[in-house]
Amino acid sequence: MILKKGENIELEITDMAIGGRGIARVDGLVVFVDFAMPGDRVLARITKKKKSHAEAVVVSVLESSAFRLSPPCEVFGFCGGCKWQFVQYEKQLEYKRQFVRDAMEHIALLKDVPVHPTLATSSVYGYRNKMEFSCSDSRWLLPSQLGQEDIEKDFALGLHVPGTFHKVIKIDTCLLQPDLGNEILRYGAEFMKHSPKPVYGLKSHEGFWRFLMLRHSVYHDQWMVNIITSSEDRAAVLPLAQSLQTRFPQIVSVMNNVTGRKAAIAVGEYEICLAGDKVIKDRIGDFEFKVSANSFFQTNSLGAETLYKVAKQYAGLTGKETVLDLYCGTGTISIFLSDSAATLTGLEIVESAVEDAVNNCVQNHVSNCRFILGDIRESLKSMNQKPDVLIIDPPRVGMHKDVVQQILDMGPDRIVYVSCNPATQARDLALMKEDYRVEEIQPVDMFPHTFHVEAVARLVRKAGTVNGER
Numbered sequence: 001m002i003l004k005k006g007e008n009i010e011l012e013i014t015d016m017a018i019g020g021r022g023i024a025r026v027d028g029l030v031v032f033v034d035f036a037m038p039g040d041r042v043l044a045r046i047t048k049k050k051k052s053h054a055e056a057v058v059v060s061v062l063e064s065s066a067f068r069l070s071p072p073c074e075v076f077g078f079c080g081g082c083k084w085q086f087v088q089y090e091k092q093l094e095y096k097r098q099f100v101r102d103a104m105e106h107i108a109l110l111k112d113v114p115v116h117p118t119l120a121t122s123s124v125y126g127y128r129n130k131m132e133f134s135c136s137d138s139r140w141l142l143p144s145q146l147g148q149e150d151i152e153k154d155f156a157l158g159l160h161v162p163g164t165f166h167k168v169i170k171i172d173t174c175l176l177q178p179d180l181g182n183e184i185l186r187y188g189a190e191f192m193k194h195s196p197k198p199v200y201g202l203k204s205h206e207g208f209w210r211f212l213m214l215r216h217s218v219y220h221d222q223w224m225v226n227i228i229t230s231s232e233d234r235a236a237v238l239p240l241a242q243s244l245q246t247r248f249p250q251i252v253s254v255m256n257n258v259t260g261r262k263a264a265i266a267v268g269e270y271e272i273c274l275a276g277d278k279v280i281k282d283r284i285g286d287f288e289f290k291v292s293a294n295s296f297f298q299t300n301s302l303g304a305e306t307l308y309k310v311a312k313q314y315a316g317l318t319g320k321e322t323v324l325d326l327y328c329g330t331g332t333i334s335i336f337l338s339d340s341a342a343t344l345t346g347l348e349i350v351e352s353a354v355e356d357a358v359n360n361c362v363q364n365h366v367s368n369c370r371f372i373l374g375d376i377r378e379s380l381k382s383m384n385q386k387p388d389v390l391i392i393d394p395p396r397v398g399m400h401k402d403v404v405q406q407i408l409d410m411g412p413d414r415i416v417y418v419s420c421n422p423a424t425q426a427r428d429l430a431l432m433k434e435d436y437r438v439e440e441i442q443p444v445d446m447f448p449h450t451f452h453v454e455a456v457a458r459l460v461r462k463a464g465t466v467n468g469e470r
């Protein structure tokens with residue numbers, strides 16, 4: 001059968017692909033189907049046709065998988081934040097384990113690595129401690145809103161249609177954040193809309209209000225509001241900061257990041273503290289962390305505790321070891337392991353994260369950690385002692401191959417590789433497999449209703465390899 005873009009076709013979904021789309025096969029050609037899961041029979045529209053595969057989107061579900069649910073979010077299917085709301089949670093966990101297994105088998109070409117069942121997170125909604133909402137002067141309307149005469153079109157504060165830079169859906173309630181976050185969001189939107197300062201145009205690059213970023217401390221139930229604007233104008237932002245604090249006493253910090261850059265990144269060239277503290281405090285396990293607006297902090301605080309417990313177990317510490325923590329962010333893993341190792345050194349590229357890491361040690365009375373600022377490609381070269389245990393927790397892109405080579409040259413006996421992207425983790429492990437045996441991998445779910453999964457791999461150096469040489 002020849003598939004054509006734009007045509008509707010009946011498909012049986014048999015598998016789930018990395019990336020969260022259902023897989024069907026038509027005469028051997030793989031079709032990736034958005035919003036479909038194994039066990040579904042769907043009518044789908046072909047949206048892309050290539051030699052290697054086709055892509056499609058569900059038009060209607062003809063027969064449902066027994067594990068299909070009705071998604072509770074009103075913008076489900078448009079905002080793309082949590083595409084798996086229609087998949088029962090137990091199934092989500094199974095698929096995530098399968099992604100890690102598939103990546104090991106097909107990318108790393110490692111067949112027999114034990115991949116354990118995915119560890120669940122405690123809350124499947126309201127779990128995110130950070131949300132970033134974009135402003136736009138041109139609201140993207142849902143199909144149900146098209147043609148509504150009285151609908152506001154020239155202002156939106158919300159989330160992007162996936163893959164687009166200028167299509168912003170107005171969000172009143174995001175189920176991934178706690179309820180109070182939604183109240184703050186709605187209040188912020190009303191304030192910006194009625195302010196004399198214009199909202200930012202994502203095409204014109206003119207306007208003032210750019211983003212609203214919210215951070216929640218799960219342990220203390222406190223909030224940070226970060227207002228991102230295109231220029232500095234305290235007279236415009238201070239009334240918002242003050243009224244937010246008056247209305248929501250749980251807000252302990254209001255920051256203003258100022259960015260004149262066109263890139264849609266909610267980080268300023270500089271920041272101003274408008275009210276309260278410059279940081280918000282949260283806990284992971286027994287440790288308390290101060291997090292500033294622009295520092296990386298795991299976005300599911302309770303899930304992070306589960307993740308770090310696995311990392312600690314895999315590190316197998318006795319109290320005597322030296323530990324090197326690559327991509328250490330605000331030092332959370334180092335501090336979490338600090339009571340079980342002799343010394344820990346964290347390497348990180350973001351200055352404010354290193355400052356937070358140092359302060360977090362003081363806050364937690366931890367004295368055996370130090371942190372070095374810089375790009376790991378350079379700073380790793382200055383590490384002249386081989387650590388007993390290496391922790392790696394890179395961003396989604398994984399490690400640069402020079403960094404992998406430096407690790408192989410260094411040759412620590414034990415490595416714990418924490419990853420938020422099974423594909424790049426598998427690619428990196430493939431580069432290391434001559435020297436290291438991957439003993440086991442534990443997937444951990446931190447992001448219910450998305451296809452994202454964290455995976456912790458335990459690596460042991462093979463006998464007969466010394467600092468990269470056999």
Ligand SMILES: C[S@@+](CC[C@H](N)C(=O)[O-])C[C@H]1O[C@@H](n2cnc3c(N)ncnc32)[C@H](O)[C@@H]1O
Binds near residue numbers: 298329333375
């Ligand atoms: C996935 S986060 C992990 C942070 C930390 N381990 C945690 O659990 O919160 C990755 C971190 O790597 C840092 N990073 C990215 N590229 C880097 C590089 N080339 N050199 C050093 N750090 C880098 C980022 O700033 C970020 O803090």
